[in-house]
Amino acid sequence: MKLKKTSAVVLSSAVVFGGLAPAVNAAEIATVESQAVEVEQNETQTTANEDSFTVDELIPRIKELFPEKFESASDENFHLDSSPYFPEEDIERYRVSYFSPESDSDPRHASFEFVGDDLELFNFSIDPQERSEALFPPEVSEDEALNLAKSFMEKMNLDGDFELRENTNIYYNDINRPLTEPIEYQFTFDKLRSGIPIQSQTARVTVLGNGEVTRFSAPRQQGEADFETRTGVMSKDDLLEKLKGDLDVELQYMVRHDYLSQEEEVYLTYRESPAIHEVSAKDGQYYMNGEYVDEIPEEEDIQMLADQAKATSPITKDEAEELARELLATDDENTTLHIDRITERENPDGTEVYSISYMYRTGNSGYGSSIEINKNTGELVRYHNSRGLNPNEEVDENVSYEEALDLAVDYISDYAYSNMDEYAYPVNRMTTVANDREHRFTFPRVKDGLVVAGDRISVGISKEDGSLASLSVNYSNFDDWPSAEEAVSQEQALEDIKSKLDLKLYYVDRDRDSNEQTLQYKLNYLRNDNEPTFYNAVTGEWESNSPFGQKEDVVISHPWAEEELNFMISNNILEIDDPANFDADQAVTKGEALEILTKSIDRVYPRPPVNEEREQSPFSNIDSEHELYNIIMQSVQRGIVDDSQDTFDVDSPLTRENLAFWYVRALDLDSVAKRSEIFSYNFNDLEDMSDEYRGYVVLANSLGLLTNDGENNFLPQQEVTYAQLAVANLRLAQLITSGDFR
Structure with a gap:
């Protein structure tokens, strides 16, 4: 492994795919839709192959890598855990946990994951016993910690060249970080191909204030991969000029949710229309709605789901259970549905719901989740059916995208109808995920003719049989909505947003050849959305869109403190x-x-x-x-x-x-x-x-x-x-x- 000596600004891929550069909604960049918490228990999960390593064979590898910490550790404190399996990987993984409750010198907790016959360390985490040594004031500076992180990367001897991603050791959060927590320096390294970062290939290293490396994760091993050559890459400046010429913006509402206070605010913002996620570096095609296009398609008129909403009525706990059993019913003779408990509670937005926890049991294994039903309307608020959950199993696509869309609208009409007249058909087609078992749709809310970013109905439809796989509703209640008349002009907003645009060249994992199972990388210029900001259409200023707030630097002077x-x-x-x-x-x-x-x-x-x-x-x-x-x-x-x-x-x-x-x-x-x-x-x-x-x-x-x-x-x-x-x-x-x- 080689580390690049030069330092370039490398963007966070998590934000890059937020889609709209000037205003990525907090709910979209900071959280995963709370559709399910999957639980799977399967005795066969830990069954080892004949050629698999035992825990006794893995312990010497751990002591070899970390002799100062584990050389004297008792072997009985190491345990082999169940290991993850990824369909695209033809490689064995091994997870080992360590716990020593009475240790005075060794770490009390640690975990390790190894891959392959050579037992390469994929990740580890160590909980230091003596935290006081890593508190303020730190024994090592950030620059010294970076050198330690680079040395550790060299020790791991990862395949390929890596480059430091800047601005990854910044703490932006409204929550206090106590003095009793050790100082941490976190560094991210992007893997390079011909000097170009590979978007999905990163390594991360955490160094404590005392210089101890306590966490590490390597890039996912991907086996054979094909990369486009750099020959014929178009000029960044030419592509940026073309992008600015094709760009347009539209006025929208945006709901910002504070995940600490559980409070919401609504703003007017301008967002790109339609959303351009990436630009091909080879031919200048735009990546939009899950595909590359030569030209930006003409904007379609917003089509509402219904002209008027249906009437609603309250539902009892017994009726809620009956509805849950109807939705979760299984025709598998070997599988039984168990409703574990039903609780009444109030969500942060004031909605009273029945929360129903369920479990499917098959022999010695089980998997389950929970659903929420609105107590006052009888509608689904959060639903996810984990029936037949097996992420490693491919399913036949018997239901087309268009058929699934019609089914999604029917399910909304049946189970989420009270505000159906305020939601529209999907504006953008969601990006397809490899091996995804569902067609996924997002139906945006529309208020006074403006899309409400953050309020939506999300629906998942089984590709195999068209059944309802998931449904969730986001609906905000505000007494006062800002008037569109308060917004700055579209022309001013467009120029302000253009001034913030930039492009960064990456290799992007976009397509998969199902026959050869090799990854195809395309050279793409990704948007510079590293700063989570949005364009306030009322003030004409850029504001932080971090879901946890962003502190401004404050520095004071004092003679001794x-x-x-x-x-x-x-x-x-x-x-x-x-x-x-x-x-x-x-x-x-x-x-x-x-x-x-x-x-x-x-x-x-x-x-x-x-x-x-x-x-x-x-x-x-x-x-x-x-x-x-x-x-x-x-x-x-x-x-x-x-x-x-x-x-x-x-x-x-x-x-x-x-x-x-x-x-x-x-x-x-x-x-x-x-x-x-x-x-x-x-x-x-x-x-x-x-x-x-x-x-x-x-x-x-x-x-x-x-x-x-x-x-x-x-x-x-x-x-x-x-x-x-x-x-x-x-x-x-x-x-x-x-x-x-x-």
Whole structure:
């Protein structure tokens, strides 16, 4: 394996296939349709071939690759797991898991996957025992970690040349990353062919802040593959000019879903019409709707599914079960359907549903999923039938695409009809996936003549018998929709979107020769959609379309706590509204301090999990609508704050003895601290210390969390500043994750 020394911007293929460059909907780029959670149990899955390796033969390979970690590991802690099978691969795979609950030096958890007769390492993951060594401040910089990742890639000796993909070690997320989690540097390397990246062939390496490589994945082995030559590749500039000349845009609504708060917003945006995913580098053909075309087809008028919706009525739990059994019925004499449970719950959008979990059982194996039925209308909300699930089995295509489309409309009319008059026939044909057993359709919602990106009915039809394989409905409720009259002109939007276009040359796995089973790669210029942004048609500005938000870089200065403060800011632990006027030496309030402390040691989510009722706060001045409710309830559950008080004064300043109290309780040493009589006190300012906090102060001081001044004063009544809290919280995180403390 060779690593390219030069660094080029290489795009994320996950975003590239979002389709529309200026406005890729969050629901499309960040989540997979929640149609099913498949469970398969099959005793034959782990049956080995005669030539397969046993776990005893795989253990020496693991110890050979990782002698420092596993040389002394007990063989009985390694176990051979079931291995995945991919129809397109004629190669054996082996998965090994490792677990050592009482290990002091070896990792406690690890997993490995090997491929082929030579037992090449395909991926591994190691859970380090001593996490405190990888916390802030890191022992290795990002550049040093990259060199370690490259060295590891060289050690793996992968076939071919690889090139670093830039901007893959960026943390964009509204969720805080606690100080108790190790620093991770994540690097992605694209495999090259004649200097051109192969889109589906990537290797990934994770390096911790202490320089330890803990995760690795190699490109999927693909056997023999054919690649187009670089001869005759058209100029990028010529193709880009042609693309801009052919481009058009249309006004649409776009629903953005926040997957943390479960809240939705609707925007007006301009999106390309129709969507051009790729451009052939050889002849300039556009890849659209699953095929290459010489010219952009004329836009078809939107055709609605129905003129009016059907009436609905509520459904009982028994009726829901009867409907589920009707849909899931099987004619296989050896297979029985089991309805495991039916629960009533409310989805994040307020829809009341029956959630029905089911399982098909055949002998010693089983597979199943769950479906959702709207309690108030009797319609399907989420449905997936895993009957006869076998992803490795090819099926005859007895139902054409056109026939399946008619069937899909009929199924919507039968099972998802209440808003059928608001949905239209598919605008774009979905890309065909190799070995897919279904024809898949997306019926977009239309509001006031504009497509609503993000609201859709998705339907899957069995290619074999035309049965309903899957159905899901996305329908957003907004009181106020922005008016199309508020949007900037189409001409302005078109020029703004053209200015953001770019192309990148890739080898793309597009077609499969079913006879020879070799991959055909076409040289394509892929769209530069690396930035998840959308064009706000009201403001005429580009905005982040990340489903988890995107932080702007905020950097502050401080004489002795600058690194700690900036690290906490970048990890969403410390939030600053006005960086220019922020004073880190200002006293922090109890409410602010508790939020910073809680986020320093735990992940904090904006709201409780879906359907979880909010508990009553122990404090009379903190209700479920209070902005710090989640923080306070989480800290109460962890035992940090004393919930025996009637109120929690979020606006009062935090003193050093208050902080000592919180720290000791966070360490679960409360019972020790309460026995204040067992401690000796050498502080010169003991008289300034509250009696109930003395044991906590001694412990926090002896553990090095809060230190004395130069004259042996603890200063218990001194108000804590942001800078002091940042430094002390990092000490606490080190102690919590330390193996000595645990």
